[in-house]
Amino acid sequence: MIRPTVYISEPSEIDSKSLSILRSKYQLIEGDCEFKKNYSQAHSNLMIRTYTKVDEKAFEVFPNLQNVVRVGVGLDNIDLDICKSKNVKVFNSAGSNANAVSEYVIGSIIFSKRKLHLLCKNDLVSWNRFKFMGSEIKGKQIGLIGFGNIAQLVYKKLKGFDCEGFYVFDPYISKEAYAAENIIFTQNIDTLIKNSDIVSIHVPLSDETYHLIDFDSLSSFKRGSVLVNTSRGAVVSEKDVIRAMVEKDITYIADVFETEPKVRKSLVKSPNFIGTPHIASMTKEANFEMVKTAVNNFLEGRPVNL
Incomplete structure (x- = not known):
């Protein structure tokens, strides 16, 4: 047969x-x-x-x-x-792949907040300790755009780091199911961004989410905040985030890109950029x-x- x-x-x-x-x-x-x-x-x-x-x-x-x-x-x-x-x-x-991606998000946040992306071999030779004066996750406000399988695990794991508050924007979920949790559900992304020290994106790419994060929304970020994108590259306008990294001192952590597997050279050269070749789920x-x-x-x- x-x-x-x-x-x-x-x-x-x-x-x-x-x-x-x-x-x-x-x-x-x-x-x-x-x-x-x-x-x-x-x-x-x-x-x-x-x-x-x-x-x-x-x-x-x-x-x-x-x-x-x-x-x-x-x-x-x-x-x-x-x-x-x-x-x-x-x-x-x-x-x-939810657990793998959620672990990547947590790890990359710690990596950036402790400035490990700046490490080079000469720092060990010269014992350049104070170059790495970073900050802790404890006490930080977390924003989650989308609250599906991955984002829920990110929330669960970050609770163990004693983060101060969690803001979530997801118009498609039942908020009543999370009434007992320490979550503030926002009516719009702008409110989430203005209140968050760290923002992680967890939405699919669609006409609705294309360039969801553009210069207008990036202008609302706190100075020195962190943006993590493990969803799809085109959810973030890369041209706008390159500008925002300079003007707002934002750190952009991206595992996905608008034109992957090709990546904009201007993005790679940005000093506050941390990028990986779509490996968040690679365990x-x-x-x-x-x-x-x-x-x-x-x-x-x-x-x-x-």
């Missing part, structure tokens, strides 16, 4: 050990993001990671496409409207869970769009 196929567009980005269950039921075809390697119109199942686009071109290549399995959480590289119109099911691995545990969850959702018929 011929097994149905799954075309994997980014095989090097997916933990093959986690695919054993899928491999027992499907023939796995290793391809590429441009759909040129091992391509066949017969493929009806597509597994992607981060840099594969599921758009009109993808449906031209795979006219019989029925299922898209996204190993990861964000769906901004998938045209959900087209998928819906063609009755194509989309599966992802929501929540599977062995999260990598395994992302594949496992996506595969299970696919095999058990739990799409996110239909």
Whole structure:
């Protein structure tokens, strides 16, 4: 009996050990993001990671496409409207990387507040201690834009650092469920920003959130505050944040970028910038869970769009 196929567009980005269950039921075809390697119109199942686009071109290549399995959480590289119109099911691995990303957020905040990003080998040789006079997280006001799986873990972990208060902006959650928590839910982002020493972004990229953080909102930041972006690069206007880092002495920590994998040179050169190449979820545990969850959702018929 011929097994149905799954075309994997980014095989090097997916933990093959986690695919054993899928491999027992499907023939796995290793391809590429441009759909040129091992391509066949017969493929009806597509597994992607981060840099594969599921758009009109993808449906031209795979006219019989029925299922898209996204190993990861964000769906901004998938045209959900087209998928819906063609009755194509989309599966992802929501929540599977939440702990890894939340740990990255906490670690990067500490890293920046203690000025470890300024460290060079000569500092040890010269014993340049006072270059690293930083500040503590204790007593700081925290702002969380979006309050999904990741942001809730960030909140839970930061409570252990005795932060003074938490401001949350998320119009899509039930505030009553968190009535007993030390959270102030704001009606707008501006109020959150004005009251926070540290702001962390946790929203998907959409028309609504594109350049959600622009120069107007950046102008409301406290001088010397920290902005962390592990969501999507285009949620923040990079041109505006480059300016704000100079004028407001803001530290910008970014794991995601508007034009990734390319990064603006002017951003990298900014003295208050800390950047990493989209690695917030890159732990062995999260990598395994992302594949496992996506595969299970696919095999058990739990799409996110239909």
